[in-house]
Amino acid sequence: ASPWADYEMAPFDPIIGLNEEYSKDDFPQKVIVGVGAYRDGNGKPYVLPCVREAEKKMMEQNLDMEYSGIAGDAKFVELALKFGYGKDSKPLGENRIQGVQALSGTGGLRVMGELLRKHGHTHIYVPNPTWGNHIPIFVNSGLEVRKYRYYDAKNSDLDFDGMITDIKEMPTGSTVLLHACAHNPTGMDPTLEQWKELSDIIKTKKLLPFFDCAYQGFASGDANIDAASVRMFVEDGHLLAMVQSFSKNFGLYGHRVGTLSVVGESEAEAKRVQSQLKTVIRPMYSNPPRHGARIVSTILSDPKLTQDFLIQCKEMADRIHTMRGLLRSNLEQAGSTHNWEHITRQIGMFAYSGLSKDQVLEMRHKHHVYCTADGRISMAGVTSGNVDYIAQAIHAVSK
Numbered sequence: 001a002s003p004w005a006d007y008e009m010a011p012f013d014p015i016i017g018l019n020e021e022y023s024k025d026d027f028p029q030k031v032i033v034g035v036g037a038y039r040d041g042n043g044k045p046y047v048l049p050c051v052r053e054a055e056k057k058m059m060e061q062n063l064d065m066e067y068s069g070i071a072g073d074a075k076f077v078e079l080a081l082k083f084g085y086g087k088d089s090k091p092l093g094e095n096r097i098q099g100v101q102a103l104s105g106t107g108g109l110r111v112m113g114e115l116l117r118k119h120g121h122t123h124i125y126v127p128n129p130t131w132g133n134h135i136p137i138f139v140n141s142g143l144e145v146r147k148y149r150y151y152d153a154k155n156s157d158l159d160f161d162g163m164i165t166d167i168k169e170m171p172t173g174s175t176v177l178l179h180a181c182a183h184n185p186t187g188m189d190p191t192l193e194q195w196k197e198l199s200d201i202i203k204t205k206k207l208l209p210f211f212d213c214a215y216q217g218f219a220s221g222d223a224n225i226d227a228a229s230v231r232m233f234v235e236d237g238h239l240l241a242m243v244q245s246f247s248k249n250f251g252l253y254g255h256r257v258g259t260l261s262v263v264g265e266s267e268a269e270a271k272r273v274q275s276q277l278k279t280v281i282r283p284m285y286s287n288p289p290r291h292g293a294r295i296v297s298t299i300l301s302d303p304k305l306t307q308d309f310l311i312q313c314k315e316m317a318d319r320i321h322t323m324r325g326l327l328r329s330n331l332e333q334a335g336s337t338h339n340w341e342h343i344t345r346q347i348g349m350f351a352y353s354g355l356s357k358d359q360v361l362e363m364r365h366k367h368h369v370y371c372t373a374d375g376r377i378s379m380a381g382v383t384s385g386n387v388d389y390i391a392q393a394i395h396a397v398s399k
């Protein structure tokens with residue numbers, strides 16, 4: 001008999017699997033607002049012009065195709081950490097922040113999950129709700145995933161009191177995963193004052209803050225504003241970890257470009273952690289791909305290209321912001337009596353609509369509008385051409 005005879009068909013991925021179902025739908029006005037990947041005003045994937053510019057520059061350099069180091073492209077990591085932590089970051093200047101190139105956010109999260117388990121951690125706390133893949137990433141790392149309250153569905157708002165209460169209950173030394181900005185899937189972020197309160201309580205509790213920074217520059221349109229939470233925690237003296245993804249802000253989705261870094265008490269300590277990260281990486285995938293890291297490195301080491309990037313990233317953020325206003329006003333014009341102000345209060349890639357699973361499935365099967373089962377709408381998939389149709393569909397299933 002075949003050695004594969006007893007393999008079951010695995011279920012579709014709740015986010016990426018939606019593409020598969022959508023592609024089989026031949027309804028002419030079908031719309032997908034599932035995967036958090038930016039689309040331009042015509043609903044098409046968007047390659048930032050500064051990325052094309054960078055590739056042109058790279059083509060002239062006759063670059064080799066040698067293996068990268070286990071920790072990846074050192075120049076890229078240096079520039080990426082400066083972009084994330086800030087060029088004036090004190091610990092960065094003291095070399096107390098050390099990192100590795102990661103296979104984008106997912107890869108960085110998994111490597112850190114493996115490192116934590118390898119060094120005796122048994123659990124990690126993630127927000128409820130959180131990006132769906134966070135859970136299997138850490139479960140497969142061998143960690144127990146615990147949740148802390150994050151969202152008040154009744155009021156479509158942050159459940160800050162619940163969050164603080166749950167954090168106060170966490171055992172000392174626990175790792176607490178935090179979305180640096182543009183929380184996925186709710187789009188609800190703590191205010192700066194709330195981040196300050198979180199920093200104080202996390203410090204008092206001696207927890208390990210682990211930032212997932214997947215939308216820097218893409219949320220508010222300002223890369224410094226979007227990194228304010230991480231930089232505040234570093235200012236407050238936290239020794240933390242951060243994953244950076246360059247999928248959305250640089251539009252490098254399929255190039256798998258990211259970093260994983262730690263802030264240590266000393267340069268030597270941070271370098272010891274970096275060396276341990278390399279022992280996880282080597283037997284997992286050995287070393288990361290070069291092209292995407294070279295693109296980011298080419299952009300961030302060229303003042304003109306950096307300026308172009310910041311403008312082009314802001315343009316993406318601004319388009320999404322405009323679509324939020326349009327979706328909300330179209331819902332109101334469609335005659336919906338629900339309060340949709342949370343759509344314009346939320347930030348980043350996603351609107352957490354509040355639609356129930358049944359309403360989502362009805363919208364999918366009857367109106368051919370595809371969002372994830374939790375009611376999350378990728379605002380990047382909304383355009384002035386389809387916003388009315390989407391609003392009508394949401395209204396039809398929620399009146």
Ligand SMILES: Cc1ncc(COP(=O)(O)O)c(CN[C@@H](CCC(=O)O)C(=O)O)c1O
Pocket residue numbers: 015016034035036037103104105106107131133179184212214244245246247253258
């Ligand atoms: C908070 C968060 N962290 C990490 C990632 C991982 O992205 P990388 O490309 O590995 O850096 C995502 C992407 N979440 C999007 C994209 C599709 C997906 O991977 O699920 C989403 O939720 O639709 C994310 O939203």
